[in-house]
Amino acid sequence: MTDEFFTTKTSKVVQVGDISHRITVNDRAATRATIFRRITAAGFPAIERSDWAARDMKATFEEDWDYSMIAIHHAGRSYICNPGALQMQEIQSEHKAAGFGDVGYHYGIDCSGFIFEGRDIRYKGSHLVEFNTGVVGIVLLQNLTSVSEGDDDVADVRVMAKENIGYDTTPEIPARQIDALLALIKVLKSVFNIFILGGHREFPFQDGKICPGDLALELVRLLRSQSNLLAPSKV
Numbered sequence: 038m039t040d041e042f043f044t045t046k047t048s049k050v051v052q053v054g055d056i057s058h059r060i061t062v063n064d065r066a067a068t069r070a071t072i073f074r075r076i077t078a079a080g081f082p083a084i085e086r087s088d089w090a091a092r093d094m095k096a097t098f099e100e101d102w103d104y105s106m107i108a109i110h111h112a113g114r115s116y117i118c119n120p121g122a123l124q125m126q127e128i129q130s131e132h133k134a135a136g137f138g139d140v141g142y143h144y145g146i147d148c149s150g151f152i153f154e155g156r157d158i159r160y161k162g163s164h165l166v167e168f169n170t171g172v173v174g175i176v177l178l179q180n181l182t183s184v185s186e187g188d189d190d191v192a193d194v195r196v197m198a199k200e201n202i203g204y205d206t207t208p209e210i211p212a213r214q215i216d217a218l219l220a221l222i223k224v225l226k227s228v229f230n231i232f233i234l235g236g237h238r239e240f241p242f243q244d245g246k247i248c249p250g251d252l253a254l255e256l257v258r259l260l261r262s263q264s265n266l267l268a269p270s271k272v
Contacts, residue, residue, distance in 0.1 A: 065102060065159045068228050075227065076152050079220040084153045089122040091129060094139045094156075101161035106172040106233035106269070107222060108165055108240060109257050110142060111181040111249040118211070121147025124178045125155065137163040142174040144221060150213035152221055153178075167242045173225055175218065180208055181250035210256060218256075222264055234261050235269035 076083040112124060124147065129140045140155035141163035147153070155174070156162055164174035225231055236257045237248035249257070261268060 069158050071228060072158065072224055073154075075224040076221060079224065081217045081220055082151045084122070084151055086154050086157070089125050089153055091125070091140070092133075098138065098156070098160035100159060101170060102159065104158075104171050104173050104225070104229040105231060106235070106240075107225060107231060107266075108172050108174050108235055108237055109218075109249050109253060110164060110174060110176040110237045111253050112145075112176055112178050113248075114180045114182055116178065116180050117208070118148035118179050121145060121149070121151045121153050121178050125153050128155075128176070132163065139163075142176040144173070144175045145178050146175065146214055146217045146221065147178040148211045148214050150211075150217035152217055165237065165240050165243060166246075168240050172240070173229075173231075175221065177210070177214060177218065177249065177253060179210075179214075181210065181253035182247060183251050208252065210252060215256065219260060219263070222260065222266075226264070232267055233269055234264060234266040240269045 073083040073085065112128065116124060125140065125145050128142070128145070132139065132141045142155040143158050143162050145153040145155055155176070158173070162169050162172065162174040164176075165172060222231075222234065234257060236254040237243060238246040238254070239257075258268075260266075
């Protein structure tokens with residue numbers, strides 16, 4: 038069966054009697070559903086908000102569409118490869134407490150390759166500083182910094198643990214998580230005119246951010262070359 042979906046840039050010819058009319062078609066709900074179907078068809082579980090027990094969105098969010106960019110994040114240095122549903126719930130609580138009203142990311146991917154719906158794709162995310170319009174936010178649900186990255190107390194403790202007791206906290210990115218991210222990028226490219234892919238700190242106005250971590254940033258650069266996408270600095 039062929040998916041039928043439309044974005045705001047699509048028009049359709051409708052026949053009324055002997056007269057043909059070209060109308061603009063904008064079925065964002067159908068596009069959202071198509072994204073889930075295509076993720077599943079690519080071999081990855083697509084977990085909608087209701088399936089990971091997301092709390093209702095209490096805030097009123099600005100609509101967004103015609104996405105052209107993707108921003109990659111990591112969950113932060115306090116996260117490891119835990120079950121994705123629990124991590125999405127934790128992130129939602131953190132983002133609500135920070136005043137975002139809901140999960141700021143549109144999608145989260147755990148270490149097992151499960152792809153979770155965050156904020157409904159029909160609404161602008163809250164994952165970049167002053168640069169969210171037209172940007173899909175994807176968070177990899179783990180810490181993706183090397184031991185010394187951050188140059189702060191947390192980094193100092195991690196360096197000491199490595200040097201003194203040989204405990205290296207540098208994570209690895211599971212192949213399944215990478216494959217799921219690449220599949221999601223391909224699906225998003227199939228329904229939106231995506232031409233920019235960047236890590237959080239590569240976007241304008243993100244000074245001082247270490248997200249998505251140097252390990253994820255290296256992955257982003259590789260995926261850019263594989264997906265024929267540009268870096269944010271090219272905008």
